[in-house]
Amino acid sequence: MSDLFGKTYSRDELRKKSGDVSQIGGTKLYQLQDGNEKGVRAIDFKTGSGFNFTVLPDRGMDISYAEYQEASLAYISPTGTLAPSFYESQSLGWLRGFYGGLLVTCGLTYLGAPSIDKGRELGLHGRVSYIPAKNVWVDGEWDGDTYVMWAQGRVKEAAVFGENICLTRKIWARLGESRLFIEDVVENLAFERTPHMILYHINTGFPxxxxxxxLITASQNVRPRDENARPGLEECFCFSDPIPGYAEQVFYHEMKTDQDGHVWVALVNRSFKNGQGLGIYVKYSKSELPNFVQWKMMGEGLYVVGLEPANCGVEGRAKERERGTLQFLEPGEKRYYDLEIGVLASREQIEGMEKRIRKIAS
Structure with a gap:
C-alpha cells in the first residue's frame, strides 16, 4: 500500500486513477548539457511524498540535490555539478568538484587529508566520486501493492600495477515514502590485497x-580531530548563523547501537516553518562502518554539516597505516554496506526519533 496525499492506496486504485505511474512518482534519466556539467547523466527520483532526489551515475552513483516539499535538505557548493573529466587528483584538487549534495562517497582505496603513503602521493578523499558508473540500470516495478524504484551501477577504480576494486551500488525508494536505501558491495577484483577506505559524506544544508x-546522536564519547576543533567540542551538537572567517571543525563520535547493531543519527530543526519542524536521519550498521565523523562548517556560503559514517579516520591513508587501523580487502573479498537516509517531516516525527536515539544512549 502507498500513503499518498493523505490517503492510503492499493496498486489497483492507483492504476485506475492514472495512465502511468510517472503521473505520481518514479525515476527519470537524462543528461546535463550546460558548461562544465555537460554530459553528466542524472536520475531524478520522485517518491510522491514530497521527497525527491537526484542520483549522478557519472559521479560515482552519488546523490546531488535532495528536497522535501521544496525545502532543500542538502548543501550545494559553489562548484555546482562538475563533469568527471575535470577531476584534479593532487593535493586538495578534489575540492574543485565537490558539489556537496546529499551524498558524496569518499574512497575506495584512500581518503582523508592528502598524504604520502609508501612513497605514493595521495590527494584528498580519493577517486570514486569522479568515476562514471557502467551497467547503469534505472527502473521500477510493483511488488504487490508497493511500487519500488531504483538506480544501480558499477564504479570501478583500477590501475595497471595497482588496485582493481569495484563498487556495485543500488539506490532505491518506495512510492509514498520519504526515505531512500543504499546497498553497496565493494569487491577486490585483483590478485593481491588492497587498502580499503570508505566514507559516506552526507551533507546537510539550509533551510x-x-x-x-x-544534532541528535547516541554518542558515548566525542573527541576533536585537532586543536582547531577543541574549543568547539561542547557546542558540536548545536549550530549558529553563518560566521565570517569560520574555520571548519571536525569531531569523531563513538556511537552506541540499538539491539540490532544499528547506529541512528539525526539532524533536526524544530523551528522550521513556524514550528512544523524538519529533520533528516541516517541509519547504518556499526559493524560495517565503525567510525562516525561530524564535519561542522559554519562559514558564509560554506554553511554545511557533514554526517559521515566511515570505516576509517580522515587524516589520510599514511596516518591510518601508521596507527595500524588501515583496512584491507583480500583478493576476491567483498564488503557490504547498507544505509538508510530519511526525512523527519514534523515535530512529532522528530520527537519520535529523538526518543529512539535517547533510549539507545541510555
Missing part, C-alpha cells in the same frame, strides 16, 4: 540547517 538546528 534544514540553521541556527535552531541540533
Amino acid at each position: 534544514l540547517l540553521d541556527a535552531s538546528a541540533e
Whole structure:
C-alpha cells in the first residue's frame, strides 16, 4: 500500500486513477548539457511524498540535490555539478568538484587529508566520486501493492600495477515514502590485497540547517580531530548563523547501537516553518562502518554539516597505516554496506526519533 496525499492506496486504485505511474512518482534519466556539467547523466527520483532526489551515475552513483516539499535538505557548493573529466587528483584538487549534495562517497582505496603513503602521493578523499558508473540500470516495478524504484551501477577504480576494486551500488525508494536505501558491495577484483577506505559524506544544508538546528546522536564519547576543533567540542551538537572567517571543525563520535547493531543519527530543526519542524536521519550498521565523523562548517556560503559514517579516520591513508587501523580487502573479498537516509517531516516525527536515539544512549 502507498500513503499518498493523505490517503492510503492499493496498486489497483492507483492504476485506475492514472495512465502511468510517472503521473505520481518514479525515476527519470537524462543528461546535463550546460558548461562544465555537460554530459553528466542524472536520475531524478520522485517518491510522491514530497521527497525527491537526484542520483549522478557519472559521479560515482552519488546523490546531488535532495528536497522535501521544496525545502532543500542538502548543501550545494559553489562548484555546482562538475563533469568527471575535470577531476584534479593532487593535493586538495578534489575540492574543485565537490558539489556537496546529499551524498558524496569518499574512497575506495584512500581518503582523508592528502598524504604520502609508501612513497605514493595521495590527494584528498580519493577517486570514486569522479568515476562514471557502467551497467547503469534505472527502473521500477510493483511488488504487490508497493511500487519500488531504483538506480544501480558499477564504479570501478583500477590501475595497471595497482588496485582493481569495484563498487556495485543500488539506490532505491518506495512510492509514498520519504526515505531512500543504499546497498553497496565493494569487491577486490585483483590478485593481491588492497587498502580499503570508505566514507559516506552526507551533507546537510539550509533551510534544514540553521541556527535552531541540533544534532541528535547516541554518542558515548566525542573527541576533536585537532586543536582547531577543541574549543568547539561542547557546542558540536548545536549550530549558529553563518560566521565570517569560520574555520571548519571536525569531531569523531563513538556511537552506541540499538539491539540490532544499528547506529541512528539525526539532524533536526524544530523551528522550521513556524514550528512544523524538519529533520533528516541516517541509519547504518556499526559493524560495517565503525567510525562516525561530524564535519561542522559554519562559514558564509560554506554553511554545511557533514554526517559521515566511515570505516576509517580522515587524516589520510599514511596516518591510518601508521596507527595500524588501515583496512584491507583480500583478493576476491567483498564488503557490504547498507544505509538508510530519511526525512523527519514534523515535530512529532522528530520527537519520535529523538526518543529512539535517547533510549539507545541510555
